[in-house]
Amino acid sequence: MQLQWRKWFRVVHRDFGYIFFGITLVYSISGIALNHLDDWNSNYIIVRKEITVKKPGQIYPAITRAEVKALLKEIGEEDNYKNHYFPQSDQLKIFLKGGSAIINTETGIGLLERTTRRPFFREMNYLHYNPQVSWTWISDIFAGALIILAITGLFLVRGTKGITGRGAWLTLLGIIIPGIILLIFFY
Amino acid sequence: MKKFTVLSFITIILFSASTLFAQDKSTVTSTAVSADLKSMVLSPETFQDFAVNNVGKEVEIKGMVVHVCKHGGKKLFIIGEDPEKRVKITTSDKVSVFEPELEGSTIMVKGIIEPIAEEELPEAEKSNQDADHTNYYHVPQFSISCMAFKTIEE
Numbered sequence: 001m002q003l004q005w006r007k008w009f010r011v012v013h014r015d016f017g018y019i020f021f022g023i024t025l026v027y028s029i030s031g032i033a034l035n036h037l038d039d040w041n042s043n044y045i046i047v048r049k050e051i052t053v054k055k056p057g058q059i060y061p062a063i064t065r066a067e068v069k070a071l072l073k074e075i076g077e078e079d080n081y082k083n084h085y086f087p088q089s090d091q092l093k094i095f096l097k098g099g100s101a102i103i104n105t106e107t108g109i110g111l112l113e114r115t116t117r118r119p120f121f122r123e124m125n126y127l128h129y130n131p132q133v134s135w136t137w138i139s140d141i142f143a144g145a146l147i148i149l150a151i152t153g154l155f156l157v158r159g160t161k162g163i164t165g166r167g168a169w170l171t172l173l174g175i176i177i178p179g180i181i182l183l184i185f186f187y
Numbered sequence: 188m189k190k191f192t193v194l195s196f197i198t199i200i201l202f203s204a205s206t207l208f209a210q211d212k213s214t215v216t217s218t219a220v221s222a223d224l225k226s227m228v229l230s231p232e233t234f235q236d237f238a239v240n241n242v243g244k245e246v247e248i249k250g251m252v253v254h255v256c257k258h259g260g261k262k263l264f265i266i267g268e269d270p271e272k273r274v275k276i277t278t279s280d281k282v283s284v285f286e287p288e289l290e291g292s293t294i295m296v297k298g299i300i301e302p303i304a305e306e307e308l309p310e311a312e313k314s315n316q317d318a319d320h321t322n323y324y325h326v327p328q329f330s331i332s333c334m335a336f337k338t339i340e341e
Contacts, residue, residue: 037258044257044287082291082341083251087270093253095291115257115287129259131283 006155013152016145023142030128033121042121047114051075051101055108060089068094071103075112228295231267231274238300238329247297248274248331249339252289260284262330265294275303275330282333293340298331 033042053074059067065081072078072094080096087093087102094101103110130136154163154171161167228247229237237246250265253273263285264273276296278284 034259041258043259046257083293084291085251085253085266085270087253098288100290125259126284129261129283133280 006158009152009155013149013156016149016152020142020145020149023138026124026127027139027142030121030124033125034128041118043118043125044122045116045118047116049112049114051103051110051112053103053108053110056092056103056105059092059105060086063092068092072096072101075101077101077112231265232269232272234274234331235272235329242300242302242329244300245297245334246300246331247295249293249295250274251293252291255285255287255289257287260286263289265296276333276336277301277330279332279334281335285333289338292338294336294338296331296333296336298333298335301330301332303328303330 030042033040036042053071056063056067056071063084065084068084069078069081071092072081077096080098082095082097084092084094090104090106092103092105094103098116099112099114101110101112127135130139154167157163157167159165163171228249231248231250234246234248248265250267252263253266253270255263260278261284262275262277264275266273276285276298279298
């Protein structure tokens with residue numbers, strides 16, 4: 001009995017497509033997000049606001065927690081106080097629940113930063129970064145499945161639109177593009 | 188029968204996955220609490236000098252978190268008494284991400300000393316460097332790859 005390899009390729013391609021639909025979206029969405037990390041923070045929403053408090057004056061190198069909280073009271077953040085330190089002699093950095101504030105002790109002008117987690121993208125990015133050994137296994141299986149999907153995909157269609165016709169040119173194009181990039185930037 | 192087979196298949200997959208993930212979790216927890224590992228407790232002030240001749244060794248270090256990278260949570264910086272002496276802590280296969288909520292907390296880190304490969308930046312970009320990301324203040328040459336950490340003080 002002749003093995004119907006094209007039929008099996010189609011079955012494998014179809015079912016792998018279903019199984020790995022979700023994980024493909026995880027890697028593609030997070031891939032775009034991480035490619036543009038310098039332009040857009042896909043993990044956190046960071047909101048910055050300029051603030052002004054009464055000039056703290058000569059408080060370096062020591063200031064008590066009560067004094068810091070008094071400063072925070074002016075901007076309504078006294079209940080969010082966590083800790084503080086001086087990055088420089090004229091800068092007081094205050095850590096808050098959900099953010100931080102940095103204040104110039106000579107001018108009283110500062111910046112309040114609030115950080116919240118960006119839903120959805122953050123979860124996608126977490127998975128993209130291979131967080132656990134178990135996920136490394138899953139992503140290895142996914143990578144293997146992509147190879148199988150790519151190979152079986154070549155032989156799904158017969159005739160002029162298949163791998164012996166238009167398919168061959170398109171496949172070649174897909175190989176040439178990374179090849180050109182390597183020639184220009186790598187070699 | 189078909190439905191039963193599909194349901195059994197899904198149950199087996201879910202069970203296997205949960206077992207696998209549970210194993211991961213227990214590994215991390217046991218690493219965090221194991222007390223029999225022989226490691227040295229350092230302060231951020233003494234770390235750089237100690238690290239010169241001890242690359243690859245496991246150490247413990249305690250300090251306040253002054254910055255967590257908010258792009259990917261892959262690194263944080265801790266200080267002790269001297270804010271100029273910051274130590275870079277990076278994630279590893281044991282600790283995958285640092286949450287920004289750690290900023291301001293005092294933590295104890297257990298990890299492996301690693302040399303930092305300094306990035307060669309074009310002259311034009313040097314003035315735009317963010318101190319939090321490049322250690323502009325003192326340019327340390329060693330960091331710690333975090334194997335486990337615990338928060339001592341929120």
